[in-house]
Amino acid sequence: MTKTAIHVEDLSVIYDQTVALEGVCLDVEEGEYLGIIGPNGGGKTTFLKALLGLTKISSGKIEIFGQCGQPFKAPLGYVPQFSGLNKAFPMTVEEVVLTGFISSAVKPFFKYSKAQKEAVKDFLQKVGMLNLAGRQIGSLSGGEFQRMLIARALAVRPKILFLDEPTASVDARSREDIYQLLKELNKEMTIILVTHDLLAISSHVGRLACLNSKLVYHGEPQLNEKIVTQLYGCPVDLIAHGVPHRVLKDHEGGCC
């Protein structure tokens, strides 16, 4: 029997007077691969951060493996949007992945163990970056940077892996590599993927959630025009020619 990994009940997040999320209810089963899409400002990242305890919730309840309230016992992996990170920070790939092993208690003179340093190699191998272990992070491409962040998240040995737009600013080949990697990782852990990439939704995820402050849709990853129009708030055509993509219709007072 599968366990519920995430249980969200009537979740609302309000920043100052702006409603970012309103009355979101959602359950994610253990081992599920959930994709979350929605327009910019639709609350996708806020939702992710609320689940991770990085954003204060205004009302509602979040349970991770039955546990309500921080800090969660289940280890959670997080791959942030890399645009928010300092790419020029003086660290090597190996050092960044090693930070996944840092102790939560701020103890003086904390040192990483030999076993942890060895384990870093395994994680880098898993994401196909062992040959780049000694590289400065500033010299990595977008795809390499994302894979390094995934390796760092894996060092936490997460039960749930959260990813915030891991394929943004990444070329097509790296994007496909990342999706293949996530597919492999999904055999071991639950994955929550926030993305703008509709291709990913159609081809890779097992379940889909559409957020635009409210939860517009939650179910099978089969988008139709009605859902997308409801989600983005304007008419959208979905044309599938083997590779699904979307075309925005000309319309007055355009949105999206």
Next chain:
Amino acid sequence: MMQALFNYQFLQNAVIGGIFASIVCGMIGVIIVEKKLVMMSGGIAHTAYGGVGLGYLMGFEPIIGAFLFAVLAALGIGAISKHTRSGADVVIGLFWSMGMALGILFIALMPGYPPDLSSYLFGNILSVTRSELLMMFLITLLVSIAVIAFFNHWKVFLFDQEFAGILGIKIAWLDNILLILIAMTVVALIRVVGIILVIALLTAPAAIAAMFTTNLAKRMTSAALLGIFFCLFGIYLSYQLNIASGAAIVLLSGCTYFLLYLLKRIRAKKSLGRAGSGKNL
């Protein structure tokens, strides 16, 4: 100069003070540059002027007043900017000018002739007293322990604060400690280069070190060594040419940064040109 160094205590104090200030400056300067807290540091430094004025008015050591104001400003800017929509920029600006205004007000309220505050505004390392030296030593010791003992945690926190938070590290606690360390560093530097010039000595050695090293610990060590060089050479210039020590140190470090930046650009252009001509062949 060497003979004078052995003969005059004020020169000995200046050299020792310069070394202490450079050590803290190297460590905290690199953090400030990497975390983009330069303006925040400027705000803290200028707010400290209010403490200098209060010290004169109330009759206690002005540097103690500067220390109290700097710490309160650091924590105040940190706390308020988290809860305002306008963000840190506005809060820093207000603390910056209000601190200066308070300093002016307190000095104006003093009976009799106002004291000369130029050594606090522009620094005068040659007039550092033994008690100020002791305070600089304590600050250097505390800052060094805080940075070295928790180095690995600082590294995680500086690179990705959110990730540190998810791992259960108390980031609010680290945030406040960092702000207090910056305030302490600013106070240690006030007598060396002064409130107005403090930003240059915090950033120039760290930025120069960043041009040559890609390792955080090495970057901090290099920045500290560069700071020592700038301070000692600045003292030498000040002594020999009879010019203001703070200005000499700041101009020396600033000019070195721009010169090295220019050389680096020229070198990069040359190697780009070589690569281009190689391709054409």
